[in-house]
Amino acid sequence: MDLDALASCLASPACLVTQTTSGLIIGMLLFLVAVGLTLIFGVLKVVNFSHGAFYMFGAYFAMTAYQLTGSFALAILAGAAGTAILGLTFERLFMSRVYGRDVLMQLLVCYAFVLIFDDVVRMIWGPEFKSMGMPAAFQVPPLFIAGGVVPPYYLLLIGVALAAAVVLGLGLARSRIGKVIRAAAHNPGMVSALGINTGLIYGGVFALGGMLAGLAGALAAPVRSLTPGMGFSVLIESFIVTVIGGMGSILGALIGALLIGLIRSFGSLSFPLFTEGLMYLFMVIVLVSRPTGLFGKEVA
Amino acid sequence: MTRTRKPGISRRSTLALMGAGAVTFAAPWVARAEAKTIKIGMPTILSGRVAQLGTSSRNAVMLEVEKVNAAGGLAGRQIEMVIRDSKGQPQEAARIARELVNTDGCEMLLDGEASSGSFAVHEVARDLGVLCIHTCSEASSLTADPKQHIPNAFRCVRQGIHDSIVGAGYAAGIAKAKGLKKWATCSPDYAYGRDTTGEFVLYLKKFAPDVEIISESWPKLFQPDYTEVVTKILQAKPQALYSCLWGGDLTSYIDQANIYALFTQMEVFAVNMADYTALTVVKNLPKGIHSGDRYIKTFPATPENAAWGDAYKAKYNEYPTNWSWQNATAVMFLNEAVKKANSTDGKKVAEVLTGLTIKCPFGADGTVTMRADDRTLVGYAIGWGTTIPQEPYVPDVKAGDWKTIFELEAEWKKSKGYT
DSSP states (O other): OOHHHHHHHHHOHHHHHHHHHHHHHHHHHHHHHHHHHHHHHHHHOOOOTTHHHHHHHHHHHHHHHHHHHOOHHHHHHHHHHHHHHHHHHHHHHTGGGSTTSOHHHHHHHHHHHHHHHHHHHHHHHOSSOBOOOOOGGGOSOOEEETTEEEOHHHHHHHHHHHHHHHHHHHHHHHSHHHHHHHHHHHOHHHHHHTTOOHHHHHHHHHHHHHHHHHHHHHHHTTTSOBOTTTHHHHHHHHHHHHHHHOTTOHHHHHHHHHHHHHHHHHHHHHOTTSHHHHHHHHHHHHHHHOTTOSSOOOOO | OOOOOOSSOOHHHHHHHHHHHHHHHHHHHHHHHHHHSEEEEEEEOOSSTTHHHHHHHHHHHHHHHHHHHHTTOBTTBOEEEEEEEOTTOHHHHHHHHHHHHHTTOOSEEEEBOOHHHHHHHHHHHHHHOOEEEEOSOOOTHHHHSGGGOOTTEEEOSOOHHHHHHHHHHHHHHHHHHHTOOEEEEEOOSSHHHHHHHHHHHHHHHHHOTTOEEEEEEOOOTTOSOOHHHHHHHHHHOOSEEEEOOOHHHHHHHHHHHHTTTHHHHSEEEETTOEEHHHHTTOTTOOTTOEEEEEEBTTBSOOHHHHHHHHHHHHHHSSOOOHHHHHHHHHHHHHHHHHHHHTSOOHHHHHHHHTTOEEEOTTBTTSEEEEETTTTEEESBOOEEEEOOSSTTSSSOEEEOOHHHHHHHHHHHHHHHTOO
16 A cells, blocks of 8 residues: 555646546546447346457457558447447347346357357457557657646547547437437337337447447557457456446446546555455445446336 | 078178288287377467467477477387367366376376466376476476475476576666666566566666665556556656566557657566567567567577577468477477487486486577476576567577576575575
8 A cells, every 4th residue: 555656646737647647548448348338238138248349359350450451540440330230240140039038048148159259359360469559640759738648549549438428428318319219228118119120229229339349449459459358358347337337327337437447547556456456345335335336227 | 593501601701700800910000009109298278368378389399299200209109299278277287187198198298388287287297107397387486496396397498587587687787887776667466477576676686786666566467458557657757667577468568658658768678578479469669678588589599599480480470489499398308318218218218307408499508408406497598688679679689697597596596495
């Protein structure tokens, strides 16, 4: 425990800026994965344990597109679009068959696909770890804001994730499709009776969730090593985020992810040997005080 | 018309008899053919995050076994490798090792496990008395601790303590020359990371007493994001950083630290950088990272080593790893020991192996020795240098001095109560 380090950091604007942006970066990537998870749970009532695989595929799709085209924008697009198509296919062919079934069956199907997807990646891209490399446009010295260090790439990353959060939040709240999705989440039978194709809604939501995870993977690809199974550790942290924020709540996912990011970033200064533990401790505190999570709704 | 059977032996019976006779006479042939091959078992890690290292171990073994078999085999017996995947789990490694000997009839074991698994395989070797050569575990205690000593087990691997002594000597030289007094460490939070970092710091302070460790980071193994670790190190403002992160963790760390321009703000010593698995993967490798040699075909700078690295690349379309040369050396040792013993009997081979020196492309002076008192590999090429982003990656490796290594290793063993 090193509380002095934390105190001196809080007193220094440079340290405060660096550690806060560091927390935002960790949090925003987590948010993109967790929000897909929470969206799928909110509408489809399925805990998608294979969600980490979409993050992994997003990264691999982006790397391949980047190697083929040399364009980072296309790489991000490939990561997001590729995983959206994959999500839709996966939902229509497999997940749609286990809706309303025993949770154990859903879990088994998802877990089977975690293994299958890992092996598919191993077969296509090989078992060894890969690196995409930072696009030339971002191979620049970091910015210094109030003495704190902020890499320009991370500003892009935070911006894209924030934009995704805003579009998603507004889209669900204001647009017609958003209203239909919310209605389908609340009463799918009634939505179906009104002549709306719920299968399409479900497939679309799953594709959207997969796309967000894929986007996170694509954005992380330049700074993280790519390996089969890379989605697993992200998935665990995403679950912590959704549990803290409340399953099914988009705002909850955002706040939960940012809190985890800041806990990691400032926790590493004050509790270097207990940073991981801090996350779990925080989750326990939230669960004890608010079992439905910070923004979760009581299940009737 | 009716057909009558002639008395005596029918044609069908004759055929059956002939067949039985053929089998009877051929049986010794089959038996002889089986005895002529010698099965060598090898548990290693062929799936999961470390699969690349296990695969490169298997590749290196097969490369050498093919040579031995082409030259007539081990004492006239062709080698048949039985290689199984332990998935990196110690209990699985032990189970496979036992099965390889008891069920598959393997007469020797090459233990291609990481440290955690190798201790488990070591216990199987102790129990079954089978000749076993550890080919991947760098944990010093595996052979330094006398409790682990058994006459049938050897270690053909570089050792953590050797790396720490050479690395700290090299780093201390640079620390003194450049006045690097404030150091930070960042290593994975498990036995290897803790032990290796501890030993490095111990010798660094011994060689350069002014050095002070002002920040320690222990990210967990396979952590995807190191941002908070990178920024923490930047806050501490050390003059130098030591890390024994490896593989995908090291490349992730470099990618993430790069965009914070960490490598321009301090000297970085990363013992596991100079392995082709990491060197060829990092796209924007910063210039001037100090690293220990893992496997580099230009160190030792001999035609034999370069030829071996090229032959491996030609066959498998990738460069060998640190685990590759160690496994290849183990097969070379077996080959020489069997020649000298003129037998494949495990006990006789073990007796010859103890203290055996062989010619080897990876030797500091062209030879390596299986030291007699702790049955471990010494005399291999060991050194540190600075990396550049393209081949040969580490153009100038400064070789460690084995005399110093032996002296300090002896002191270390005494301090640990091993001698």
